[in-house]
């Protein structure tokens with residue numbers, strides 16, 4: 001590996017795409033072609049003579065882990081122009097650049113959450129209007145280093161203009177992709193109509209729920225489920241599926257589901273499931289923190305004492321969760337106990353699938369009540385490591401792999417041409433995953449999030 005890591009400039013961000021956007025195989029990440037050996041010296045010469053321009057920043061002296069799968073590079077420089085990565089590695093600082101000295105720090109790509117939710121519920125109290133409240137959720141995600149959120153259902157209509165407005169330097173909050181209304185219909189005709197109505201909102205995904213909530217409700221009937229997948233694909237939209245059971249996961253994959261948005265939690269996964277995921281290039285999103293949120297508030301959670309949590313935790317939500325009645329109810333809830341067991345199964349299954357070469361995309365299902373956006377992502381990474389993945393594999397799942405699973409070519413790594421969405425850490429996250437919480441600053445599109 002040479003001192004400079006390059007990739008081709010990427011195609012324009014696909015985030016403006018809507019219906020008619022072709023269904024592309026999601027597939028695991030494939031490394032790009034290597035550049036010729038002449039490219040590095042030529043780029044170095046260009047960087048040292050070209051005028052920097054007003055918008056050029058050079059982040060110098062940090063250890064750079066760029067999310068591409070390359071090992072970390074000490075004493076690196078990240079050059080950012082107009083919100084995108086212009087160069088990264090042991091490269092000269094273009095004359096006239098604004099210099100940010102980062103000796104002793106780590107630069108890692110911002111996290112991509114493959115399954116979150118934004119509804120506006122986490123905006124500060126008193127913020128008015130759907131759009132402003134939604135931006136409040138996205139700001140909170142970004143302050144924790146989650147720089148792209150794939151919201152899988154339930155967003156207000158303001159999501160579309162907000163997504164359209166993010167393809168520029170410094171949007172000042174996390175980037176948003178979304179699924180629109182979650183589809184649940186009992187007849188195939190109604191299901192097709194619901195997909196068409198959803199598609200009119202220009203979502204990135206169609207989301208369906210195939211679950212009986214521990215046997216307490218009816219599942220969407222199978223013919224209607226099939227109709228959703230067929231209709232979405234006919235409109236050029238991919239389908240993300242909420243599921244719980246191993247058998248449902250298999251039949252949904254055979255029917256063409258494009259993203260498994262939760263862990264299989266009822267039974268140990270097998271090589272048949274791993275094979276289906278691999279062959280079809282479908283990614284698996286564990287959302288372990290979803291399970292945690294169902295039982296953890298039966299007691300006062302340990303993370304209530306983590307300063308990284310408390311500094312941004314919403315006071316009204318903390319008050320609600322601290323209510324003794326709610327805590328009692330949670331402690332005696334059979335569903336909470338069942339989901340606690342489901343978490344163990346989910347962690348076991350994650351270990352098997354990641355070892356089997358299935359692409360794992362980090363996702364939390366954060367955003368609903370009790371699931372703190374941004375902070376839960378850091379705990380998710382920790383649970384993934386506890387399940388048996390290495391910190392490096394977990395970080396890749398939260399950056400490069402999640403971006404590839406969502407077909408987002410402009411984020412996820414700090415390769416040339418991508419958006420400069422990154423975090424500055426004061427400790428090495430590859431030796432201890434909890435070091436992602438030693439977060440000093442977050443940049444989206446080259447500008448610091450405040």
Ligand SMILES: [Zn+2]
Nearest residue numbers: 116117152365
């Ligand atoms: Zn969800």
